[in-house]
Amino acid sequence: MTVQPRRPAEPGADELLFVPLGGTGEIGMNLNLYGHAGKWLMVDCGVAFGEHDLPGIEVVMPDPDFILERRDDLVGILLTHAHEDHLGALPYIWPELECPVYATPFTAALLRRKLRDDGVALPAELIEVPLSGRLKIGPFEIELVTLTHSIPEPNAVLLHTACGTVFHTGDWKLDDDPLIGETYDAARLQKLAGEDILAMICDSTNALVPGSAGSEGSVREALDRTLGGLSGRIAVACFASNVARLETIITLAVAHGRKVALVGRSMHRIVAAAREAGYLKDLPAVIDAREIGHLPRDRVLLLCTGSQGEPRAALWRIANGDHPDVVLEEGDTVLFSSRVIPGNEKAIFALYNALSRRGVKVLSDREAEGIHVSGHPCRDELTQMYQWVRPRIAIPVHGESRHMAAQAELARACQVPEVVLAENGAVVRLAPGRAAIVDHVHAGRMVVDGTTLRTTDSPVLRQRRKMVREGSAVIGVVVDSHGDLLSEPRIAAAGLFDCVEEPEVEEAVVAAAEEAVHRASRHDRRDDHALGEAVRLAVRRVLQRELGRRPVVEVQLIRLEE
Structure with missing residues (x-):
């Protein structure tokens, strides 16, 4: 055997x-x-x-x-x-x-x-x-x-x-x-x-x-002290999955005379799952975010998703004035009862700045000690x-x-x-x-x-990364069955150069495309791939010379048969 x-x-x-x-x-x-x-x-x-x-x-x-x-x-x-x-x-x-x-x-x-x-x-x-x-x-x-x-x-x-x-x-x-x-x-x-x-x-x-990391019990004490000294609307950003933190914030908000609204889908999902598993049985009632406009600003607390600066989360939309139900303005405060996950620093600081531009006070655990562990x-x-x-x-x-x-x-x-x-x-x-x-x-x-x-190494993502770094251009070329131009080539290069402010670049690209067609052999003019590649390389050389970039160039070759 x-x-x-x-x-x-x-x-x-x-x-x-x-x-x-x-x-x-x-x-x-x-x-x-x-x-x-x-x-x-x-x-x-x-x-x-x-x-x-x-x-x-x-x-x-x-x-x-x-x-x-x-x-x-x-x-x-x-x-x-x-x-x-x-x-x-x-x-x-x-x-x-x-x-x-x-x-x-x-x-x-x-x-x-x-x-x-x-x-x-x-x-x-x-x-x-x-x-x-x-x-x-x-x-x-x-x-x-x-x-x-x-x-x-x-x-x-x-x-x-x-x-x-x-x-x-x-x-x-x-x-x-x-x-x-x-x-x-x-x-x-x-x-x-x-x-x-x-x-x-x-x-x-x-x-x-x-x-040691610290206890959720100590966070409750710190949040109690902090919330008691704030006026206006308060929004608290924290990880929705931290059920103890949600329970702390809701309980303290009620104790300070505020109604609480959950803002963000994952907040609702976590609370529902926690109740299903037997937690949060005695949690005070929360209100719909659409109701907060009927309440005095110092009687509202918002529990928001988006503590990591996620662009589609509730807090990012609020900070950019794009939320359908919630508006924060000068005199309001956002508490970040969360940590910065490594790699998210840029997005989080952009969120801080967006809030600050609206006159909203931003407090993290650096400014309000103990509000996160x-x-x-x-x-x-x-x-x-x-x-x-x-x-x-x-x-x-x-x-x-x-x-x-x-x-x-x-x-x-x-x-x-x-x-x-x-x-x-x-x-x-x-x-x-x-x-x-x-x-x-x-x-x-x-x-x-x-x-x-x-x-992550797929051709699609490799090309997308290159397009982000270097830009992209599409050049349209219309030829007859012999490969002779029937009209002037046209270029679209959004985000690469401006045709109105930089007409000389467009002119140079068009001239290069025309020359590439004219210089191609009769055999190559009848071969769509060969002719398209000749135009692509010529256009790319011009863009590199004029702009100092090596963009992704695509040629759309249209051949009209007689």
Whole structure:
């Protein structure tokens, strides 16, 4: 009998592999795979914001090609919590996988609403798992461990296998007063030291920040002080997913004599999902944003989406006078009870400036201390977790390279025997033997481009980036069957030059196109491709000479047969 060779990165019965396809070396786009006994388990499936070098793109996600090729061996997708960077790619990726999805009640409720809003069929097997639940998924014995974060029901995952146990933290911090939901399961965490944990795969976001992240309870006190000193309309921008923060703001607004309106679709979606999962039962009633015009300005508080400067979110539209129901003006205040996600600085500062130009006062946690705390662990919390878990292997994830390097240094200081700094696409063998990167697999990126999914290196996006950098021009040429011009070539070059103010450029382009046709051989004049290419190169040379740019040039050649 011939033994067939295993495919690259195929996990054997005596192996435990970890393969991050997103979220390692970056913040966002978390997609992690665990391989054991020929099967794979996906932990999280998230997105990130579009970047400045991807014009027209708002959503980026990991390229799932590696696991798509192994979909028959994928036993399920386990979600640690409901943030977009951990589940936001499911509407795009799950239809290609069609495997069971496992989530706790709040995460499942939010996922169902998200999929319905996006017009995606619900997973036939969306399986709700209780907090601290245990279940078996293929060769993996799963146990959830309740932690705290900036959203209800964040879970660490204990993956028990024949090769050892992995503690995958997800996003977390240690908050003794989270206000909404359970606090972290300290008793279970403290028992881990005696259970010989093979590896800890851990959040690195705040690994450079000393101390602790802080508590939602302290934010409530700071917001109470701040709101009490403000007049006019107040708008508060925060992450809609932070249910405790929403509950705090609504409760405090009512205490200060203000009516609250939710502004932005995701605010309504989160509140509905939270109520479905049993949270916010005693939340004071909110009003429709269309009603605020009938109330005195100092009796209104708006809870708005758009804290990251997203161009289609509610706060951006308000700042630019484009919202149908809400107007902010001089004497009003916007509180940013949120942090700046790395990469969003330019958009957020543009939002600050747009509000300031309207005379609106802008307050972030720099001007109003304590109105936001992070949802990720700082160095003291990371140290505490290492002291509880005592893993043999530490693998930092969920952070940029500098964050991961800082956590690796801290893990070594905490006497962790083995530390592996991986990157997206690395195949890390956790067992048997010493942990090591043994292979690399494809780990690219996909983008949502309108209704189409593309890779970031697709010809369409490459050309679009070039058009943004260098501009584009379309030249129309009409010839007869012999290739002789029937009319003067015409050029359209919006955003490249102005035909009225720079007529000399248009004249030079037209002359170059005419000359290219006249100089072409008789054979090339009868060949549409050859003639079009000659015109394209001639026009591009002129534009480079006249404007110092190398634009994308398209030739529309029309041949009129006799």
